[in-house]
Amino acid sequence: MSYSAKKPTLDKDLEKLTGIEAAASLQSRRLFAPALALVFLFVAMIIASFYVTGGMGNTIIIAAAGIGAYLAINIGANDVANNVGPAVGSKALSIGGALIIAAIFESAGALIAGGDVVGTVSKGIIDPSRVASSEVFVNLMLAALISSALWVNLATWIGAPVSTTHAVVGGVTGSGIAAAGFAAVSWGTMGNIAASWVISPFLGGVIAALFLAFIKTFIIYQDDKVAAARRWVPMLIAIMTGAFSAYLAVKGLKKIVKIDLEAAILIGLGMAAAAYFITRPLIRKQSEGMENRNQSIRKLFRAPLIFSAALLSFAHGANDVANAIGPLAAIVHAIEFGEIASKVAIPLWVMLIGAFGISFGLLLFGPKLIRMVGEKITKLNPMRAYCVALSAAITVIVASGLGLPVSSTHIAVGAVFGVGFFREWYTKNSKRREAYVQKSTGVESFKKPEKSSKNRMLVRRASFMTIIAAWIITVPATALLSAAVFALLNAFVG
Template sequence: MLILLFIAACFLAYSNGANDNFKGVATLFGSGTTNYKSAITWATVTTLMGSLAAIFLAGVLVKNFSGKGLVPDSLLTGPEFAISVALGAALAVLIATKIGMPISTTHGLVGALFGSGVVALGSSFNFAKLGSTFLVPLLVSPLIAAVLSLLLYFVFNRLRSRLGFTKETCVCVGKEYVPVSALAANGSMLQTIAVLQPTSLKIGKQQHCQQVYQGHFLGIGMQRVLDSAHFLSAGVVSFARGLNDTPKIAGLLLVAQALKLEWGIGAIAVAIALGGLLNARKVALTMSKKITRMNHGQGFTANLITGLLVTTASIHGMPVSTTHVSVGSIFGIGTVTGRANYRVVSNILLSWLLTLPVAAVCAGITYWLINLI
């Protein structure tokens, strides 16, 4: 049973990495600051650092997500409860990942704790602690993130104007090579050649336009300063995600005494990194391209708010969702620029509503089957 618990926890960690790892760097890719490969590499490195830092900074979250207070300690001494929680949450997150929906692993864990606990205890389950410790932070955090990102963008935009930094859009002017296929006498294609066209001015679609910032700050080009700050803020978000999510999963191993805290967090950290590297692309496209279009400054603002909120919540033991906070921040930017895709956001909100009941059902059935056997 302990081996099964370890496998279930690593499966949950892998699913978490696949759905969550790219969220910290979504604005880097979405704003065109870097490509997908560089973004996911940066996310993996900084998330791993946050996961390892959780050994020293996130003891409260380990305790909360072990199930203490929600169910009696007698239920936590065996691995059956922890296995059902891990598998229930993992299945819900994996389903969402396959369809490209950025849901909350935190939300999945809460649903799984609820499902397993209710099947095991019925009305004796601690519903009051579930609401105060888990649900309230999950509901409030995306609203706070959206409002703060909206306000901070106004402040940054006004500050940029006063300092004389301007935004400019590049337009391509020059000669263009157009591919032309050369045909043989019988009509078959022999080769493709490029023909040089006269000098022209070409304006593409709006989504292909790239805004750059002009001016200098302390002798350094403003665009370079902003891109560096953007990378740093994305690293902060990914670090905060590793710091916040890793102990939630490691807590399942700790209570059943399957592994020591340090070894448990190390194993979970590796599984999270693998999940992000191998299976994050669908959620990456949703977060980066479909919620809203953004430029470098807007992406930096969204990441800054997300990093500050998630890091603060982690240190204080509040189980907020990096997904909820990140989506809220990006949506806040989209709202103020008028570019938010409300249909995509509506689908994301629906997936959030379904996460808890799906995870609860999966975990409840798993717990029932384990005890039946």
């Protein structure tokens, strides 16, 4: 009689236990980020409790601090992807490196240049004088905080980068209408914001496409790519340096020093000239011994991309931290002083909640949207990602000069779309590309791609439609949600 050492029942039980342990481990990893986020919300509420003492109003401040922290986390999870996504998608930065750089510079931008005064009614869309009392105003702002946070959370979950500025605007509009009627809304301001839905991505896409066309014409489809790169890359880096210098002067350093647009442009021109003369010998040295092919030339754009990701994050922290803490600062002021002010000072503890909340949201939940922007819309390499980053800075400068309210999210994502759609058009229609391929392959008659290849789409349409739909409904969705939340707060809080 043979004896088998194998015990089928025991083996099956062990396999089941192993499967259960693996599932439990996966589930625990999924719950880790939400658990940390919840801890941060409680910490924010504890911090607020040190600055308030007793009373129903102060209880509301503590609750509002938790909601403001929740919104800040969602802004970090959704909005910051636009700054570092192209660098990650082009492989210039790893996802870990991007998270670290963005977290550091977002916090620095918020704390150093985030502004010590913020508008209480989000860009003047609601007339405070029409709000009946400070109690009603507090409920209005609470509803705006809750609705915008929930909407940005939903957008992040479905993988759609949306404008958090528009979410807050929609929230304030909806609760403002519920509190004081349609007459309280500045519809001219709302019209400008609605116009920016089209203007922001269109400008971003066109500028990014123009720079990509320049790179293709003067570098990529040249016989001697290395010589062309030595000639033009320092110029492109100079343009980027000048654009970012002007961008930071106009949008990122308002708290430290007030600089008008004309002075910012002069600063940008000076920095561009300095960058050109500094980088020209560096690019020549870096390009020595390079192979005459696109993969080699792309290496020259990696350092500028990392630089741009850091500066975009700094400027974003300086500007968009107000989306998280503006309503919270307004609530604190209204409860402490019993009045509704058009502008209020930002307490340091409120600024800390906004700054660190954005960084926590980025570190815990940011990778999903970073990959969406950098990898799932269209294929990016360092040269294409450079065009996206440069477009973001230039578009903000142009829009500031024209007085147009634009969304940094819409600009950056529109630039990614612009790069992808331009590549589709260029592949099908460029005579220069056709002549270059014919010459480099030695084929007498360059054969046009077959119909299936010619119509190959380089922008993922599903992502395009999801993002556009999310953009269109952000303001009305948050407005309706905010009006409903305001009604509930009025009924139960008073």
